[in-house]
Amino acid sequence: MADNSKDLLVGLDVGSSKVVCAVASSISPTSFRIEGLGECQSHGIREGTVVDIQGAVESIRAAVDEASQTAQTNIRNVVAGISGIHIRTDNVTQQLIIKSNEIEQRDIDQLIENSQEGPLAPSMRYLDVIPLEYAVDFNWGIVSPLGMEGKKLEAKLHMITAQSGPCVNLNKAIRRAGLELIDSQLCFNPLAAASALLSPEEKNLGVALIDIGADLTDVAVFSNGVVQYTSVAPFGGQTITDEVAIKTQLSNESAEELKHRLGQVKFDPTKDVDGSFVMPAYPGLGQGKGRVLTKQAFSDIINPRIQDMFENIYYKIRDKGLHNQLSHGVVLTGGGACLPGIDRMAKEVFSMHLAGRDINVRIGRPLISFETGEFFAPEDYSTAVLPSQLTGYSTPQHAAVMGYLYDLNRKVLTQGSRIRSKGKLKTAAEYLKTWFLGNF
Numbered sequence: 488m489a490d491n492s493k494d495l496l497v498g499l500d501v502g503s504s505k506v507v508c509a510v511a512s513s514i515s516p517t518s519f520r521i522e523g524l525g526e527c528q529s530h531g532i533r534e535g536t537v538v539d540i541q542g543a544v545e546s547i548r549a550a551v552d553e554a555s556q557t558a559q560t561n562i563r564n565v566v567a568g569i570s571g572i573h574i575r576t577d578n579v580t581q582q583l584i585i586k587s588n589e590i591e592q593r594d595i596d597q598l599i600e601n602s603q604e605g606p607l608a609p610s611m612r613y614l615d616v617i618p619l620e621y622a623v624d625f626n627w628g629i630v631s632p633l634g635m636e637g638k639k640l641e642a643k644l645h646m647i648t649a650q651s652g653p654c655v656n657l658n659k660a661i662r663r664a665g666l667e668l669i670d671s672q673l674c675f676n677p678l679a680a681a682s683a684l685l686s687p688e689e690k691n692l693g694v695a696l697i698d699i700g701a702d703l704t705d706v707a708v709f710s711n712g713v714v715q716y717t718s719v720a721p722f723g724g725q726t727i728t729d730e731v732a733i734k735t736q737l738s739n740e741s742a743e744e745l746k747h748r749l750g751q752v753k754f755d756p757t758k759d760v761d762g763s764f765v766m767p768a769y770p771g772l773g774q775g776k777g778r779v780l781t782k783q784a785f786s787d788i789i790n791p792r793i794q795d796m797f798e799n800i801y802y803k804i805r806d807k808g809l810h811n812q813l814s815h816g817v818v819l820t821g822g823g824a825c826l827p828g829i830d831r832m833a834k835e836v837f838s839m840h841l842a843g844r845d846i847n848v849r850i851g852r853p854l855i856s857f858e859t860g861e862f863f864a865p866e867d868y869s870t871a872v873l874p875s876q877l878t879g880y881s882t883p884q885h886a887a888v889m890g891y892l893y894d895l896n897r898k899v900l901t902q903g904s905r906i907r908s909k910g911k912l913k914t915a916a917e918y919l920k921t922w923f924l925g926n927f
């Protein structure tokens with residue numbers, strides 16, 4: 488089975504509804520080829536958090552075994568991510584007095600390390616720290632202060648903290664499944680999805696990425712090329728299914744099936760073909776046999792919840808003063824973005840709040856060629872010949888796992904990159920050793 492000629496990257500997305508394991512071989516810093524993929528329904532995960540370790544372990548094992556077979560490889564080291572309502576994010580300013588006149592890499596590292604020394608509740612830990620911009624001697628707007636002359640270095644930082652418990656338990660489930668989390672580090676899901684989907688133009692001009700999962704909706708707003716805001720809300724495709732189950736008095740399974748068969752947000756009789764669905768009897772009682780639901784009626788059931796979700800997201804973005812920085816609009820991803828018409832609702836809500844501006848909304852899916860299995864990075868969209876046919880896993884549900892692969896591949900293959908590992912900076916060569924070890 489082993490193929491020593493390939494150095495492989497493995498991404499593992501342990502979601503509330505499914506676990507996906509993707510195996511890839513690197514092509515260039517922005518490109519890789521998918522060698523295999525395994526996916527199964529997740530058990531023991533609720534709202535992105537492990538609630539039953541054994542269930543989670545079995546799901547991870549099943550997805551990894553399938554990926555291992557399809558890629559014809561052994562899998563040991565994986566990169567994985569996390570989301571959940573326990574995650575807190577904030578923008579802070581940090582400063583450092585420079586001893587010599589010129590700013591060196593160790594000054595920048597020191598400033599970022601100092602930012603993590605502030606008081607943190609004992610149950611919390613740092614997940615990531617992202618520099619937004621720097622100032623040298625009070626001149627803000629500096630992207631990289633390395634080599635500049637000055638006495639005072641300041642940085643605006645996006646700090647992401649998470650509760651230790653969910654991180655430790657996810658790590659434990661991954662270990663018990665016989666895997667090793669690279670550097671014991673977890674990525675933050677919306678940032679990974681953004682890496683797989685957002686072009687540099689979108690990040691520069693301003694865009695909101697909304698990843699609608701099963702139990703969680705992650706939001707990341709970018710402008711001026713960097714992330715400005717992230718948040719996680721306890722809402723997702725499952726919330727919609729629950730609403731359908733309540734309104735139709737169907738079981739959860741039937742409501743989920745109904746959603747896939749009739750699912751339509753903002754049904755428009757002038758554009759959409761109506762369809763109807765003969766619903767199963769009420770569970771247990773055999774009542775209501777032969778009830779018929781139309782797409783229009785289905786749409787009327789789910790519209791208010793989805794409208795509320797986008798309204799809440801908009802208000803949170805507005806509270807951070809970022810609502811006028813969405814020139815490139817909104818990108819929807821995650822399985823919830825597969826619901827037909829959901830982009831219409833996002834467009835209506837965001838356009839209405841933004842003084843009737845016509846806000847651009849697109850569905851974000853990773854681009855993976857059907858013929859070659861090659862992943863196309865968003866920064867190459869404008870120059871590469873994009874594939875005419877995509878693989879079956881070029882779907883919004885796979886944005887996060889492709890983002891893990893993209894970020895790791897890029898970090899390791901970018902010459903001279905320095906990688907933060909367990910709080911310490913490592914060289915790319917040191918990191919490579921831990922990365923490939925075991926996946927062959």
Ligand SMILES: Nc1ncnc2c1ncn2[C@@H]1O[C@H](COP(=O)(O)OP(=O)(O)OP(=O)(O)O)[C@@H](O)[C@H]1O
Binds near residue numbers: 503534823
């Ligand atoms: N074609 C579809 N139409 C409507 N909903 C869909 C469709 N496909 C998937 N979904 C919904 O997407 C959700 C799953 O999305 P996704 O796979 O992104 O979630 P997850 O990553 O497992 O969960 P989370 O990110 O919340 O932990 C489910 O609620 C499912 O019903």
Ligand SMILES: [Mg+2]
Binds near residue numbers: 502503700701821
């Ligand atoms: Mg997800």
